Amino acid sequence: MFGLGRKAGSTPDGQWLEREGDRFWLPWKRHAKARRLKLLVGSNGPRLTLPPRTSEKAARAFVAEHTDWLWMQWSRHADIQQSPLSIGAEAELPWFGQRLPVLWQSDRALHLLREESHWRIHTSVRSSDRQLQAALLQAYRQYGQGWFLQRAQSYLPELPKSPAAVRVKPLRSLWGSLNATDTITLDVALLFAPEPVAEYVLVHELCHLLQRNHSPKFWCEVEARCPDWRDHRDYLRAHGPGIKAEARRLFG
Numbered sequence: 001m002f003g004l005g006r007k008a009g010s011t012p013d014g015q016w017l018e019r020e021g022d023r024f025w026l027p028w029k030r031h032a033k034a035r036r037l038k039l040l041v042g043s044n045g046p047r048l049t050l051p052p053r054t055s056e057k058a059a060r061a062f063v064a065e066h067t068d069w070l071w072m073q074w075s076r077h078a079d080i081q082q083s084p085l086s087i088g089a090e091a092e093l094p095w096f097g098q099r100l101p102v103l104w105q106s107d108r109a110l111h112l113l114r115e116e117s118h119w120r121i122h123t124s125v126r127s128s129d130r131q132l133q134a135a136l137l138q139a140y141r142q143y144g145q146g147w148f149l150q151r152a153q154s155y156l157p158e159l160p161k162s163p164a165a166v167r168v169k170p171l172r173s174l175w176g177s178l179n180a181t182d183t184i185t186l187d188v189a190l191l192f193a194p195e196p197v198a199e200y201v202l203v204h205e206l207c208h209l210l211q212r213n214h215s216p217k218f219w220c221e222v223e224a225r226c227p228d229w230r231d232h233r234d235y236l237r238a239h240g241p242g243i244k245a246e247a248r249r250l251f252g
Helices: 056-065 067-080 129-152 188-192 195-207 216-225 229-251
Strands: 001-005 014-018 021-032 038-042 044-050 092-095 099-108 109-113 119-123 164-168 177-178 182-185
Touching: 001 044, 014 056, 014 067, 038 067, 038 229, 044 056, 044 067, 044 188, 056 067, 067 119, 092 188, 109 129, 129 164, 129 188, 129 195, 129 229, 164 188, 177 195, 182 188, 182 195, 188 195, 188 229, 195 216, 195 229
Parallel strands: 021 044, 099 119, 164 182
Antiparallel strands: 001 014, 014 021, 038 044, 092 099, 109 119, 177 182
């Protein structure tokens, strides 16, 4: 069980959580527009968002109901803070909501392959960790571009035109964009999220070919193609900071 306590010398704007000798502070953030209690994951780990008039008792009861989820998120956050991938180290790499083990193989040159149940990484005695980062990013970009282009095919017949290009690269804050020349750019870190979430971002950008805004008409276009878009948007709001942090760890 988690141990619940108040931060010494403070008002109840959070609580300590303890389990098996580990301990972290869960911040509470009251928001004027919040209508319900909600747990979110940011770059510093999980936090609790509360409507303004939520009682301390209600907040603590809500946290107690979600202890297993909180522990899982905190453990994942701690893993993300680890050092970058190093050649030969035991590791797993994310792939559309899964974590696939890395199998290392000695070879004449650095080369990466994503197979059905694992990643196979070939390295030579001259390979460095910095080269590994670059090769890993390139592999994700190539695999990602193929995946997004394949998924886009089913939506193109209903659009006035096709995008000029689809690019996959690291994005600092955005998940995707459509520029003035109709080029779609998607964050490579979307390949860490479940497939429906990544596809939602693709649909979002494709719909900007119809409506270059976020008006009600735009969201109607998104909903017609992705009825669960709100769930996918909420996933990115909750898990996005952790996903982007892991991308920075892996790709530099």
